[in-house]
Amino acid sequence: MKKIYFTFLLFTGFMMAQPGNLCTDPIVITTLPYSTTDNTGNYGDNYDPPTATPISCGAGTSGNYYLGGNDVIYSYTPSANGTVTIQMPSSPGWTGLFVFTSCSDIGSPPYACNCSSSAGTRSINNMAVTAGQTYYIVISSWPSPQTIAYTLNITDTTLSNNEVSSPKNVTLYPNPVKNILYLDYPEIDIINANIINVNGQCLNVKLNENQINVENLSAGFYILDLTTSEGVHYHKNFIKH
Numbered sequence: 175m176k177k178i179y180f181t182f183l184l185f186t187g188f189m190m191a192q193p194g195n196l197c198t199d200p201i202v203i204t205t206l207p208y209s210t211t212d213n214t215g216n217y218g219d220n221y222d223p224p225t226a227t228p229i230s231c232g233a234g235t236s237g238n239y240y241l242g243g244n245d246v247i248y249s250y251t252p253s254a255n256g257t258v259t260i261q262m263p264s265s266p267g268w269t270g271l272f273v274f275t276s277c278s279d280i281g282s283p284p285y286a287c288n289c290s291s292s293a294g295t296r297s298i299n300n301m302a303v304t305a306g307q308t309y310y311i312v313i314s315s316w317p318s319p320q321t322i323a324y325t326l327n328i329t330d331t332t333l334s335n336n337e338v339s340s341p342k343n344v345t346l347y348p349n350p351v352k353n354i355l356y357l358d359y360p361e362i363d364i365i366n367a368n369i370i371n372v373n374g375q376c377l378n379v380k381l382n383e384n385q386i387n388v389e390n391l392s393a394g395f396y397i398l399d400l401t402t403s404e405g406v407h408y409h410k411n412f413i414k415h
Contacts, residue, residue, distance in 0.1 A: 196220055197277035197310055200249040206258065206330040214244035214313060215321035221245045221314070223281025231270060231289040238281060240270030240289040243315035248326070251308045255411050256332030257370070257397060258303055260286075260311060262296040262324050268316040269324070271296040273309050280312065286372055300331050302372045302395050302411070332409065346398065350413040353389045357381070359400070362408075366401040388414055 194201040195218045223238045231237035252258070262271050270289035274280055288296040303309060315322050345358040357364075367381040369388070372395055379386050386398075391414045400408040 192217075194246045194248070197247050197274075197280060197312075200247040200310060203248055203250040203311075203328065206250075206328055208250075208328040209326065211323075211325045212246065213321060213323045214246050214315065217244055217246040219244045219320070221280050221312070229281070229283050231272070231284065231287040234289075237270070237272075237284070237287060237289060239316055240268070241272070241281065241312070241314045242317040243320040243322070245312055245314040248311040248313075249308050250303075250311065250328065252303045252305055254305050254332075256303055256330060257300040257409075259300060259329050259331045260298045261327045262313065263327065265290075265294060265296050265324060266315075266319065266322050267291050267293045268319060269296065269322050270312075270314055271298065272312040272314070273298065273301065274312065275307060275309060277310060280310075285309065300370050300376075300397070302370065302397050304395065344400065344408050344410055346410050346412050350415045351388055352415045353387065355386045355388050355398075355412060357384045357386070357400075359384075359408075363403040364400050365403050368399040368401075370397040370399055372396075 193199050221241050223241055225238045228235040229237035231240065250258070260271065260273065262269070268291050271287060272284045273286040275285050286298045286301050288298055290296065311326075313324055313326065343359065343362065347356050347358070364381060367379050367386060369377045369379050369391070371377070376399070393414050396412055396414060398410045398412060400410070402408070
């Protein structure tokens with residue numbers, strides 16, 4: 175009996191000690207692109223935030239229910255400002271993909287997330303990231319199915335075809351901004367402007383004589399996407415007070 179109990183302690187101790195079980199000891203992602211295939215059954219059910227105060231994720235307010243199953247936690251700390259896309263392709267139903275900026279935030283409104291009761295791809299597109307900030311990526315599910323097989327893909331989407339990040343010949347001010355964002359872009363023909371929030375949602379805005387009204391935006395980090403007549407995209411980061 176003692177031998178069986180000792181073996182059980184060794185097994186459970188290994189399960190608790192391996193990276194990915196706890197936010198304080200995540201699976202660290204050092205370079206992008208990153209891809210892995212795993213199963214939450216290989217990790218513990220260490221986070222069951224209360225559901226009495228639901229948090230929003232996707233179209234509903236059942237976010238914490240999607241943290242009721244086994245959890246696996248990754249971390250990524252970018253070396254430069256930009257955007258990343260996080261995907262779980264072909265996910266089963268009742269699964270959630272969360273991003274937090276602090277371990278203590280798990281169970282609170284996330285930095286970004288994608289949850290659904292339906293099977294399909296969970297995707298957080300063009301999520302804004304800040305150099306030096308650690309982002310904790312949590313994969314979990316409802317208590318039923320409890321464990322899920324998953325594939326996790328993370329790509330750096332800061333630069334893609336014909337995109338230039340933080341060009342020296344485009345200036346935004348003031349930054350941080352409260353109401354009106356002013357642009358200075360000499361000798362560049364800008365034909366369209368969009369604002370991308372931290373969840374990758376794209377908001378079309380009106381560029382009026384080198385000015386953009388951002389008064390109605392919520393406080394936070396944004397990316398201004400400017401398109402030239404030649405199809406070149408300029409990405410500039412700004413903070414809304």
